[in-house]
Amino acid sequence: MTDSSNDAVHGRAAPKLPIQGKRNILITSALPYVNNVPHLGNIIGCVLSADVFARYCRLRGYNAIYICGTDEYGTATETKAMEEKCTPQQICDKYHAIHKEVYKWFNISFDEFGRTSSPQQTEVCQAIFKKLMENNWLSENVMQQLYCDKCQKFLADRLVEGVCPTQDCNYDSARGDQCEKCGKLLNPIELKDPRCKFCRSTPHIRDTNHLFLELPLLKDKLEEYINHMSVAGSWSQNAIQATHAWLKEGLKPRCITRDLKWGVPVPHEKFKDKVFYVWFDAPIGYVSITSCYTPDWEKWWKNPENVELYQFMGKDNVPFHTVMFPSTLLGTSENWTLMKTISVTEYLNYEAGKFSKSKGVGVFGNDAKDTNIPVEVWRYYLLTNRPEVSDTLFTWVDLQAKLNSELLNNLGNFINRVLSFIAKPAGQSATFGNGAFTLNLEAVQQILSLII
Structure with a gap:
């Protein structure tokens, strides 16, 4: 530390x-x-x-x-x-x-x-x-997970792609943990037509033991x-809205372990080959x-x-x-x-x-x-x-429009008008841009009091 x-x-x-x-x-x-x-x-x-x-x-x-x-x-x-x-x-x-x-x-x-x-x-x-x-607050349970015979490994959520099961979505490149199109959280086995992200072959379901956080309790x-x-x-x-949608759907035990190598090791003898879910x-x-x-x-x-x-x-x-x-x-x-x-x-x-x-x-x-x-x-x-x-x-067009209208025209014009207003024949001299002109300090203070 x-x-x-x-x-x-x-x-x-x-x-x-x-x-x-x-x-x-x-x-x-x-x-x-x-x-x-x-x-x-x-x-x-x-x-x-x-x-x-x-x-x-x-x-x-x-x-x-x-x-x-x-x-x-x-x-x-x-x-x-x-x-x-x-x-x-x-x-x-x-x-x-x-x-x-x-x-x-x-x-x-x-x-x-x-x-x-x-x-x-x-x-x-x-x-x-x-x-x-x-x-x-933790429980053990058998979890069904997709296994790729060709890669010889359990496939974590993001290593599976398929068709989103949500009826109004059907996005064909949904990940095993979440659909990027509709935002629904998923389990990999819910995907239709799943495929391994590495070899594109179709994985099959196998049982594996995991630890769960008992959210219902x-x-x-x-x-x-x-x-x-x-x-x-x-x-x-x-x-x-997002929180109450989860509560309304009903809290379920949430798996907190994964069959991966890259992660925080689980300090439990039975699960020492697993890491915590990200x-x-x-x-x-x-x-x-x-x-x-x-x-x-x-x-x-x-x-x-x-x-x-x-x-x-x-x-x-x-x-x-x-x-x-x-x-x-x-x-x-x-x-x-x-x-x-x-x-x-x-x-x-x-x-x-x-x-x-x-x-x-x-x-x-x-x-x-x-x-x-x-x-x-x-x-x-x-x-x-x-x-x-x-x-x-x-959009690039909108960026250009905001730059030209809001920053250059509106703000730039405002600053120019303020500087023109406060420049007077008498007062303290200061340099702006390429030339010097004098400032009416009382006017400066009045302007600043309005804009700060």
Whole structure:
């Protein structure tokens, strides 16, 4: 863990801790997955939105920290490693550096940007798991899973593709965990016409033992939390709708283990060849990354009386943060800082379709940098086009129009008129542009009082 005594030596400010009597705000944005370059939809959907709120909190004088990092475990990393003929660790190292560079260019003001493949992640994740075991919130069960004879392996959710079983959807490239088109969460065996992502052959069902989080047994605790905090924290409407849709459908035991190698090992003799499901361990990354920021991380994460937790994400991540993660923490019976407010975006779509990392469709962070359009323009455009209550659309024509009409014409003209108004024959001299003219300081103060 980070030794705060060495912070000054390494040129890093000492980590902030909650201060009694002040408003202490812990901000997270959904951890971007590490298997590709982040696109504009990812950036506005979580990191940029959270960044603006973090800047606002600091300007108001609140004691706030902003935590984020790359989500590195799971099937998608293994798949990308196979595609690029390297190890999962090499993939994570490569794309973590790319993510970090993109967010640095976008001026995202993280207090800590970490990663979930750290020793701290294993430590915190396994500790939470052991508490759940002690409190009898976990069960063993046989799970039917697709097995590929040709590859000689069980296929994790994302290693299976097929036709979405939802009647009104029937998307033919749905993943085994979720349909990208309709957003429905799936189990691989629900897919119609399933196929192995590696060899394209048809897998068959086999039994395998797994561990499950007993969500039905945690239902009362969870609903009490949701009913109270969704009002107290003014949850966005799309978050409330997505959460209640899960509750209405009925909570079911949720599998938290996977037949993979790349992940946090399960500290249980019977399941030692398995790892935790990425959606069990990924939200715990907020905690482990905070523990990399300060060894006193519990002062942020086990201090609900003095800390408010604000989380930012896209709508497809909602149930994992309003149902799965709170249930996990509630099941430990420890005094965790649970999410107070959740801010959820809809989708930012690209031209005629969706941004897609897997298909390479859209504008990615490095593309934005390569346009030579200043980062402030990109930040302005994304924030004015933020998909707050409905999906919005990125088009190059719209970017050009907003740049020309809103920034150049409207704001530029406003600044020009203000400067022209305050320039007077007498007063203090100052240089603007290529020439010098004098300013009426009293007029300057009047203008500033109007616009600040």
